[in-house]
Amino acid sequence: MSVQERKQRERAERERLIVATARELAEQQGWDAVTTRRLAERIEYSQPVLYSHFRGKREIIGAVALQGATELATAVRAATSAADGPRARVAALARAYLDFAARNPAVYDALFQLDGGLAYAQEDTPEPLKDAFAALLETLDEVAGDGVHPGLFTEVFWAALHGLATLSRAGRLLPEDADPRVELLVDRLAIL
Amino acid sequence: MSVQERKQRERAERERLIVATARELAEQQGWDAVTTRRLAERIEYSQPVLYSHFRGKREIIGAVALQGATELATAVRAATSAADGPRARVAALARAYLDFAARNPAVYDALFQLDGGLAYAQEDTPEPLKDAFAALLETLDEVAGDGVHPGLFTEVFWAALHGLATLSRAGRLLPEDADPRVELLVDRLAIL
DNA sequence: GAATCGATCCTAGCACCGCTAGACAATCGA
DNA sequence: TCGATTGTCTAGCGGTGCTAGGATCGATTC
Numbered sequence: 001m002s003v004q005e006r007k008q009r010e011r012a013e014r015e016r017l018i019v020a021t022a023r024e025l026a027e028q029q030g031w032d033a034v035t036t037r038r039l040a041e042r043i044e045y046s047q048p049v050l051y052s053h054f055r056g057k058r059e060i061i062g063a064v065a066l067q068g069a070t071e072l073a074t075a076v077r078a079a080t081s082a083a084d085g086p087r088a089r090v091a092a093l094a095r096a097y098l099d100f101a102a103r104n105p106a107v108y109d110a111l112f113q114l115d116g117g118l119a120y121a122q123e124d125t126p127e128p129l130k131d132a133f134a135a136l137l138e139t140l141d142e143v144a145g146d147g148v149h150p151g152l153f154t155e156v157f158w159a160a161l162h163g164l165a166t167l168s169r170a171g172r173l174l175p176e177d178a179d180p181r182v183e184l185l186v187d188r189l190a191i192l
Numbered sequence: 193m194s195v196q197e198r199k200q201r202e203r204a205e206r207e208r209l210i211v212a213t214a215r216e217l218a219e220q221q222g223w224d225a226v227t228t229r230r231l232a233e234r235i236e237y238s239q240p241v242l243y244s245h246f247r248g249k250r251e252i253i254g255a256v257a258l259q260g261a262t263e264l265a266t267a268v269r270a271a272t273s274a275a276d277g278p279r280a281r282v283a284a285l286a287r288a289y290l291d292f293a294a295r296n297p298a299v300y301d302a303l304f305q306l307d308g309g310l311a312y313a314q315e316d317t318p319e320p321l322k323d324a325f326a327a328l329l330e331t332l333d334e335v336a337g338d339g340v341h342p343g344l345f346t347e348v349f350w351a352a353l354h355g356l357a358t359l360s361r362a363g364r365l366l367p368e369d370a371d372p373r374v375e376l377l378v379d380r381l382a383i384l
Numbered sequence: 385g386a387a388t389c390g391a392t393c394c395t396a397g398c399a400c401c402g403c404t405a406g407a408c409a410a411t412c413g414a
Numbered sequence: 415t416c417g418a419t420t421g422t423c424t425a426g427c428g429g430t431g432c433t434a435g436g437a438t439c440g441a442t443t444c
Contacts, residue, residue: 155365160377227400
């Protein structure tokens with residue numbers, strides 16, 4: 001029994017190594033550089049080993065995405081819980097979100113830009129994704145305004161943040177005015 | 193001289209054919225299906241012919257993007273000019289933008305999701321891109337609010353629309369509440 | 385302790401990708 | 415009519431994601 005447990009442990013450890021390496025490589029050189037060959041070489045196993053853990057590259061991206069969702073939720077909750085008052089909380093949320101996207105571009109891509117084979121806004125949506133949305137909802141709930149469904153409000157606010165994040169990163173928006181853009185967004189969307 | 197002109201005409205015609213075929217194929221089966229081999233086969237020329245018109249696949253995507261930018265600008269202007277009053281104009285703009293993204297997903301991807309090798313928010317940004325932004329600015333200018341730079345306001349509004357467009361299309365948002373989301377966005381962001 | 389047998393991993397290769405060198409044919413100017 | 419130029423194609427390079435099948439290793443059994 002103990003032998004089997006050790007094997008399972010080692011297997012789980014290797015799976016973590018794969019995901020961590022994929023993430024690292026993606027952050028260093030972009031997802032295009034994350035090929036199954038390079039990934040295999042970095043973990044010092046052959047290519048087919050990857051396929052004994054994941055169905056394919058897509059699932060590896062998905063695994064990185066789930067990791068990212070958990071971290072994003074944590075980052076948002078940490079930022080909002082440290083702020084006083086609704087206005088400050090919403091602003092902190094927005095900054096934390098955009099900061100996460102800027103600091104972890106590859107992870108953000110895995111979450112929202114690439115196809116990680118994950119289900120969204122559905123029954124079988126993985127828990128980390130639901131929880132990340134919940135983290136946004138917790139703070140945005142109180143500023144949705146009367147008669148506005150908090151979920152709907154959160155979706156719109158989230159979409160705005162997502163737009164800012166992606167357009168900024170793609171060079172569609174100049175980075176200089178990032179702060180006033182956030183201020184404008186918070187002041188207009190949130191009802192205090 | 194006339195012979196040369198005919199050749200130039202034919203060459204330009206073939207270039208249009210390449211772009212149109214790439215766009216068609218992308219809309220039908222997604223950009224992943226747009227390979228240089230398939231594209232060459234569809235236009236009934238060999239692969240290298242593509243490279244006598246474009247530096248590579250990226251430039252073909254860029255060409256589709258520029259076409260899309262022109263059409264997006266036209267669609268937005270048509271919608272806003274048909275609306276009465278600032279509120280109606282902004283709402284029409286938002287709907288026209290999201291409608292364009294939903295009806296031409298591949299073109300929208302070429303514009304904002306994929307790398308078409310185009311410069312944005314810079315000196316050498318191609319005219320169609322500048323004009324598409326200008327089309328948004330024309331209408332949003334009047335609802336930016338006092339003391340808010342219209343360009344900055346347009347960027348934020350655009351980012352919100354872009355977020356809604358991409359998250360909707362990726363299945364991150366359920367399509368049912370599309371209308372109320374737009375209403376909320378317009379009511380909150382625009383100062384009437 | 386040796387033999388067996390199953391799990392595990394790797395080598396090799398598939399079909400496809402973007403892109404290009406070099407052979408070939410068609411057309412043009414002299 | 416002939417040479418030069420232009421245009422196009424065939425063939426192939428190195429890369430991709432993914433997989434079949436053989437080899438090897440280690441736990442189990444006698």
